[in-house]
Amino acid sequence: MFNLDQRAAGVLLHVTSLPGPHGIGDFGPDAFRFVDWLKDAGQTIWQWLPVNPIGPGNSPYQSVSAFAGSPLMIALEGLVANGWLKAPVLPEGGFDAHKVDFGKVVEWRNAQLRQAYAGYVAKSAPTERAANATWAQQEAYWLDDYALFMALETAHGGMPWWTWAPALRDRDPKALAAARIEHAAEIGYWTWVQWCFDTQAAALKGYANERGIAVMGDLPIYIAHHSADCWARPDLYQLDAQGQPTAVAGCPPDAMAPTGQRWGNPLYRWDRMAKEDFAWWSDRVRRALGLADVFRIDHFRGFAGYYEIPASCPTAEEGQWVPGPGKALFDAIEKALGPLPIVAEDLGLITPDVIELRDGCGFPGMTILQFAFGGDATDPFLPHNSERARVAYTGTHDNDTVRGWWNSATPRERQFAGSYLPASEHDIHWAMVRACANSVANFAVFPLQDVLGLDAAHRMNIPGTMGDHNWSWRFTWPMVDDEAKRVLGLITATSGRGPWGLSGVG
Template structure:
């Protein structure tokens, strides 16, 4: 479904794993469809997700083991039961937490269910299902075969990173790969089955949303993890040495928030090599993203203008240097293959003029975060009267505290300016923030569900730079009630972002 980012519209940010459901984490099951219905009833036309690729260290969706695969833990079990491939799963005796994802318990339990479903599929699937599976595997061969083999080898070696595998496998010697595919054929088939289920379910959910006027906004991280199928499959595309170790890594320099900067540790791309191949890897990656999303936010957009290069032996980010990124040539190459790209540029953080020049040359909207606007005076770029139309306005993002949590910890100056600007107090702060975004000239406005519900810091999704306790938040329908959707619909209709009928205005 084509999206017009120049049209006034709004949506809600909620990751798939935050949905309700009985199986320990949100997924593509019935509750996802119920949430689409809720969005439609509230006049929202965008549902924004975090990255839906497999999670990595710290359960982060921004450190995945594949840039192309989908998260196995988002595969809903109900459709597998309906197909007859899986018996109705028995929950652990004490069940799962409905407010938090306990990954240590949920992931092994869900993997057991997926393995049982795969066994059921390969034992008794109907011919048309086997034909659909085989056809899908053939259509995704370019990334699927390497990913499935990577997962199979990794599982057999207890999760050892790929550079620690036997040298012939780490170096992808052809004879070793042929032997591995034969040795791990059943395990490869399992991971292919899981990815097929992900694609079928994600596609069905997207189609359901689109039929109801709701677009899916995905999220594409700029970098990939070192221990990933992508690095293993094409080590020549990354700055690695002869032992497959990064020579330089990604991050950002020291600033007021982090005195030694942030050393993310992702290997950096060999942009010269990618350019020589006409950015084919990136084109394939964006094509894959657009199979499950109508539009996507591209993370750390500034890294395409210039990126921060940190020596791999540096324990922090104090020794890095700025290097020129691929710039407009990258996106022009992708667009030549795929057409106009529905991209939102995450242009936050340390931003220099070249980043804005690249964003504007590509005609991508940037991001404006209302929470950031109250630290100075009325000239602050993040106050709504200073926003351009070509922007996506947020009360906050997944990396921010909730609006309520921010207010509770804000400085006296921030609270005073916010109260004066928004004409609000403790009780109606979240609606005042949402209303300010909705009434702004920004073409698109997006609100985390936590802000729509007026929840405090206990419901925060992520605290950057910390491990543990992140990416776990879930909501329950009793937290939503009837009023949140009604009020959101009224604000959206009154601000020209939803049909006026939703406002239920008298007369």
């Protein structure tokens, strides 16, 4: 059980942002090398973004499954070592080391996985096939529906499930039984892909844990409409008889978004989930804790009250706030699984009921230092106003980098930050890292971009936008010099978050 009360520090870096030869970061050698770098820098947390398959806009928050892992994260080196795949030949021109070209990477890597599966079918040892079968039996509670869903999606050329033949769309038992026979080979492929993902993820997590580093995962609150989850249990979502949402998720209008944000995710039928003692959520959290030691739960306020938008409304202007499941949900999950190592993403419009739910569950919330300089000394995100049950961030994947923030901040914000920290444009990133580390918050986490002092060109995501600038950032090892590791180690040790004796301390 991960201790949420300890004083710790870590780095936020998504797996896909790692270096590597195959177009996107994965669970290969560079991931293990990064664990070693974290240990040398005195860190005890490696925070990931969701590791689910990507969805529209290449976002891991719009996934085809709440349970499955991303095939793009499977390291090809491991498949070669198993004898299932020949050493991959890169496409003409290779891959960009600094950015994920999803259009190019997805097609190429999927082809490599198909070749590796053919090799597995032809060459795998009985012990390997037995391990796959045992794992599949253990994960059947989500895997069976997912693998069939992916096989049917493939057979339908990627068309969404509500356009399939009514018998398959509506999960007629006879039609599903026939489909399992007809698509047995494809089901075997998707089962094998997930087994490879889990095997490699477990090896990396084990390597990190052995070196005193916990993996912090990320669990999106909602699922995509076109998902195995929605297809498998449509009764748990606000859908009509044709599988179309009657209401969708989003956020109300504000100064930043005059018409609000219409995310489009189908909303849960919390009343029906409650009648099943929230079993789906217990399964989902069980799965998350199999892949990480602690996880951040996205849009936590939605469990206290969520914004419901009529599906017929093209914007979020006609929505309304509706009470969420509240503490009953987390009580049921804890009853099923035990104490929950959860960090609540409690940013945005936070009302007293959200605070009551967060504190009642004993979950730490989040503070973002970039948000602290628009007001005055009473701002709750300033380090001197923090509480222990918090995770202090310089920024998250949805924010600009610290240096990018400084470059675009108002003169007043720069003056306030420069005086408070104190800092200037030359050392603002280290000043913010140090301020978060020195706060009383139990956790302090820094995006790697901020540790490296990178500008806005290196940010991970711009919320509310689509395009290849999102989710595609990668670093290369020459960017991560020994000085960054030394200074991060110093700050971590002197703030009581890491071992003395590192980087010239002690």
